[in-house]
Amino acid sequence: MNSNRRTFLMGSAAAAQAVLSQSAQGQEAEARVPTAVIGTGNRGSNLLRGVMEQPNTKVLAVCDIKPDRLDKAASAAAKDNPRTYTDWRQVIDRKDIEAVFVATPPHLHAEMAIAALQAGKHVYCEKPIGVTPRQVQDLVIAARASNKVFVVGQQRRSSPQMTEAVRKIREGAIGTVVMVKAQRHAPSDLPYEGSSSDWYFNVNKSGGYLIEQSVHNLDMCNWIVGENPLRASGFGATLVHPTEPQGRSIFDCGVLSYDYPSGAKMSFTQNVFHPRGMPGGGQNMMVYGTKAAVDFLSSMNVYPLTGNAKPEPLVPEAKEDQHIHITTFYNCITKGAPNPADIEVGAAATLTAILGHMAMVKGGVADWIDLGVNL
Numbered sequence: 001m002n003s004n005r006r007t008f009l010m011g012s013a014a015a016a017q018a019v020l021s022q023s024a025q026g027q028e029a030e031a032r033v034p035t036a037v038i039g040t041g042n043r044g045s046n047l048l049r050g051v052m053e054q055p056n057t058k059v060l061a062v063c064d065i066k067p068d069r070l071d072k073a074a075s076a077a078a079k080d081n082p083r084t085y086t087d088w089r090q091v092i093d094r095k096d097i098e099a100v101f102v103a104t105p106p107h108l109h110a111e112m113a114i115a116a117l118q119a120g121k122h123v124y125c126e127k128p129i130g131v132t133p134r135q136v137q138d139l140v141i142a143a144r145a146s147n148k149v150f151v152v153g154q155q156r157r158s159s160p161q162m163t164e165a166v167r168k169i170r171e172g173a174i175g176t177v178v179m180v181k182a183q184r185h186a187p188s189d190l191p192y193e194g195s196s197s198d199w200y201f202n203v204n205k206s207g208g209y210l211i212e213q214s215v216h217n218l219d220m221c222n223w224i225v226g227e228n229p230l231r232a233s234g235f236g237a238t239l240v241h242p243t244e245p246q247g248r249s250i251f252d253c254g255v256l257s258y259d260y261p262s263g264a265k266m267s268f269t270q271n272v273f274h275p276r277g278m279p280g281g282g283q284n285m286m287v288y289g290t291k292a293a294v295d296f297l298s299s300m301n302v303y304p305l306t307g308n309a310k311p312e313p314l315v316p317e318a319k320e321d322q323h324i325h326i327t328t329f330y331n332c333i334t335k336g337a338p339n340p341a342d343i344e345v346g347a348a349a350t351l352t353a354i355l356g357h358m359a360m361v362k363g364g365v366a367d368w369i370d371l372g373v374n375l
């Protein structure tokens with residue numbers, strides 16, 4: 001790519017700030033994207049490590065309301081000597097910052113991401129993009145109105161292996177997809193004294209297990225089926241840990257069914273009491289087609305419906321870079337690369353999770369149309 005194109009894609013403020021480094025061979029210098037990370041807890045520090053590994057980034061700011069996390073982040077990014085902030089608005093106000101990561105608790109995502117987009121920043125926003133339909137709607141409007149890159153932190157969308165597997169399914173490798181059976185089971189809650197305990201167990205802040213965590217799994221289901229669901233039915237409850245921690249307002253289990261416009265059906269269960277060591281735990285996803293089925297999240301083997309053919313891998317096993325989604329984000333910014341996890345993907349996944357949560361709360365059916373969001 002020529003440097004004019006890069007300058008154009010980064011915008012004039014970034015171009016002015018670009019830090020140029022000369023390679024040993026004296027080849028074309030690489031512009032570094034001035035970046036900030038807001039929320040430097042568990043996920044934010046992992047993202048920060050990924051940002052530091054990129055060749056074309058410079059971390060100018062890190063922000064958190066907790067001093068210990070801020071200190072750790074400043075140390076992790078020491079080679080870029082970032083400024084530290086406790087007020088995220090001061091980060092957004094900086095004209096020289098071009099890219100912002102939002103890794104705060106879910107209820108804060110929409111407000112922060114909207115402010116960053118409206119200030120002309122590229123945004124990498126952790127999932128879920130909101131905990132209410134209104135937050136999702138507002139962020140969709142802001143992202144569509146912006147000419148900047150918006151990437152949601154659904155990193156499986158950058159996996160070459162999964163992308164290839166979905167492509168093959170869409171091309172008919174198992175016939176027409178008619179059913180998905182998926183789950184997210186864990187042996188326990190997140191730690192009650194852990195890094196996220198001050199927001200995770202509050203349904204108004206996290207949205208609950210389905211919205212905060214299973215959003216990844218529901219996104220995969222939508223991706224594979226190739227549609228967003230029309231409606232969901234479900235039942236949720238807090239059966240094993242009703243009072244741990246005190247004041248808890250999120251479910252510890254749920255069973256759900258989703259109905260897609262094509263007629264495809266999806267069944268989903270979640271719980272935090274699947275004993276470690278008992279078979280069938282963790283995350284899995286069986287995808288059933290009219291000709292075969294695939295064990296999507298583990299072996300990736302395709303099992304033909306008829307005949308005696310042996311199961312064959314849908315795609316070869318591959319070891320993948322854990323920060324590939326961050327590379328995707330910067331490739332979108334600097335090279336205009338295709339965005340596999342844009343606002344439409346993020347909104348559909350979060351709304352699918354919110355729909356399921358609504359059904360579980362109601363103990364009945366919730367329709368997509370009742371979300372009131374026009375995607």
Ligand SMILES: NC(=O)c1ccc[n+]([C@@H]2O[C@H](COP(=O)([O-])OP(=O)(O)OC[C@H]3O[C@@H](n4cnc5c(N)ncnc54)[C@H](O)[C@@H]3O)[C@@H](O)[C@H]2O)c1
Nearest residue numbers: 039041042043044064065066103104106126127153195196
């Ligand atoms: N994509 C993934 O695989 C993945 C994995 C883990 C977490 N996440 C997501 O990342 C987000 C954060 O999760 P986490 O596990 O890192 O939680 P965490 O509690 O460890 O970190 C959140 C951080 O945000 C900070 N914060 C809160 N309010 C703030 C504010 N107003 N301004 C600045 N900082 C503020 C907190 O002090 C905390 O350090 C969640 O949305 C979660 O769903 C994504």
